[in-house]
Every structure is written in C-alpha cells, then in structure tokens.
Amino acid sequence: RKEVEQDPGPFNVPEGATVAFNCTYSNSASQSFFWYRQDCRKEPKLLMSVYSSGNEDGRFTAQLNRASQYISLLIRDSKLSDSATYLCTVNSGGSNYKLTFGKGTLLTVNP
Amino acid sequence: NAGVTQTPKFRVLKTGQSMTLLCAQDMNHEYMYWYRQDPGMGLRLIHYSVGEGTTAKGEVPDGYNVSRLKKQNFLLGLESAAPSQTSVYFCASRRDNLAKNIQYFGAGTRLSVL
Numbered sequence: 001r002k003e004v005e006q007d008p009g010p011f012n013v014p015e016g017a018t019v020a021f022n023c024t025y026s027n028s029a030s031q032s033f034f035w036y037r038q039d040c041r042k043e044p045k046l047l048m049s050v051y052s053s054g055n056e057d058g059r060f061t062a063q064l065n066r067a068s069q070y071i072s073l074l075i076r077d078s079k080l081s082d083s084a085t086y087l088c089t090v091n092s093g094g095s096n097y098k099l100t101f102g103k104g105t106l107l108t109v110n111p
Numbered sequence: 112n113a114g115v116t117q118t119p120k121f122r123v124l125k126t127g128q129s130m131t132l133l134c135a136q137d138m139n140h141e142y143m144y145w146y147r148q149d150p151g152m153g154l155r156l157i158h159y160s161v162g163e164g165t166t167a168k169g170e171v172p173d174g175y176n177v178s179r180l181k182k183q184n185f186l187l188g189l190e191s192a193a194p195s196q197t198s199v200y201f202c203a204s205r206r207d208n209l210a211k212n213i214q215y216f217g218a219g220t221r222l223s224v225l
Contacts, residue, residue: 034213043201043216044154087154097142097161098169099214103153 003027006088006102014110017078021105023071023088033064035073036087038104044087047073078109113137117202117217124192124224132187132220134202142205143185144169144214145177147198154201160185192224 006023013019025033033050048055050062050071061074071088088102115136124130134143144159156169160179174196176188185204189196199221203214 043218045216046213049213098144098156098159100156101154103151 003100004088004090004102006086007105008103009105009107011105011107012110013078013107015078015080017109018074018076019078019107020075021073021086021088021107023073023102025069025071025088025090025100027090028066028069030069030090032091032099033062033071034089034099035060035062035071036089036101038085038087040084044101047086075107078107080109080111083107083109115202115204115215115217117200117220119220120218121221122223124189124222126193126224128192129188129190130192130222131189132200132202132222134185134187134204134217135183136185136202136204136215137183138204138206138215139182140204140215141182141207143179144203144205145175145185145187146201146203147171147196148201148219149198157187157200192222194224196222197224198222 004025035047036044037047038044048057050064054063059076063072085104085106087104089099118133141162145157146154148154155171158177160166163182166177178186199219201219202217205214206212
C-alpha cells in the first residue's frame with residue numbers, strides 16, 4: 001500500500017458545484033496532515049492544515065478520520081480560481097522531519 | 112521577505128555535464144528539502160537536511176549530492192547529468208519538526224538534460 005493515495009481524478013466541475021477529494025494514508029503513526037494546492041507550473045502552497053476535529057476555512061472543509069486513516073477536502077461553491085492540483089500531505093515514518101505528498105488530484109472548474 | 116529562493120529557474124544541460132542548484136531561505140528554518148516532480152509521479156524527496164552541516168538521503172537520491180554548509184543554503188549537485196534527471200526541482204524549508212509546522216516551497220527549477 002502506498003504511503004499516501006489520492007483520488008486519481010481529474011475532476012471537471014461547473015462553477016458553483018461542490019467537490020470532494022479523498023486521501024488515505026498507510027502509516028497509523030502519522031501526526032500531521034495538510035492539503036497543498038499547486039497551480040500549473042507553480043510551486044505547491046499550503047491550502048490548509050487538517051485537524052483531528054475537522055476544520056473549515058471559508059468554502060473549504062477538511063476532515064480527518066484516524067481510525068480509517070482517511071483525509072478529505074470539500075470545496076463548496078467552486079470558483080474558476082479553484083482550478084489547480086490538490087496534494088494530500090502527511091508526515092511520514094512516524095517522525096515529523098519530512099512530509100510525504102500524494103500524487104495530486106487535478107480539479108478544473110468550468111464556467 | 113523572499114521566503115525560499117531557487118536559482119536558476121531554468122537550465123538546459125547536455126548529458127554528462129555537471130551543475131549545482133542553489134536554494135536559499137531567509138526564514139531561519141532548520142529543515143530543508145530537495146524534491147523532484149515528474150508527470151504522474153508526484154513529488155519525490157531526493158535529499159533533506161535537519162540542520163546546518165547535516166544531510167540525509169530521501170526516496171530518490173541516486174545521481175545527486177547535497178551540501179548544507181550554511182543554515183540558509185541547501186545545494187543540490189548533479190555530477191554527471193543524465194536524461195532521466197530531466198525534471199522540475201523544488202526546494203522547501205520548514206522551521207523545525209513540530210507537527211504543525213508546514214513546508215514552504217521555492218518556485219522551482221526546470222531542468223532539461225539532452
């Protein structure tokens with residue numbers, strides 16, 4: 001089982017749609033979880049951290065299920081500017097010195 | 112505040128040539144990383160450093176060397192470039208190993224090896 005696995009995508013949705021991305025991780029000792037966003041030909045940038053109780057930032061909601069080793073990202077009322085690749089990220093090896101990134105899910109929001 | 116700066120932004124090499132990619136961060140971060148990103152492969156860790164004077168191998172270290180002589184700089188070297196090293200290289204830094212701390216990335220270096 002790969003360390004971090006994401007929905008393969010791509011996702012093509014109309015403006016205003018709600019879209020959800022899922023991610024599973026293999027190391028039960030992982031402690032930190034993030035969603036990064038990467039625009040075409042740009043560097044990854046943090047979208048949001050994922051907390052145990054779940055957290056929300058405007059139109060974005062992140063959830064963590066430790067029992068199932070599952071992370072999700074929900075985007076409501078999609079905007080054209082949300083078009084990007086979303087990377088699920090966890091710390092790896094039970095330590096905090098490095099992060100492991102999923103391969104990413106490409107989202108295209110269409111007018 | 113520049114954050115993480117990578118130089119050069121683009122480079123074309125011939126097979127067998129050598130080069131060094133420079134990463135500089137001005138956030139006083141302890142941890143620094145080098146990744147490569149290829150289509151369909153995601154980000155793969157090449158080498159990383161947990162402090163000045165230390166380096167360690169990541170997932171795909173072969174063909175690369177690194178040095179961290181100063182805390183703010185992390186150099187990635189290709190001694191004899193191969194076409195398989197054509198990729199986009201990202202440097203990142205992180206304050207320390209606290210779980211909550213995120214990684215900040217540089218803008219990337221696009222390298223083509225012919």
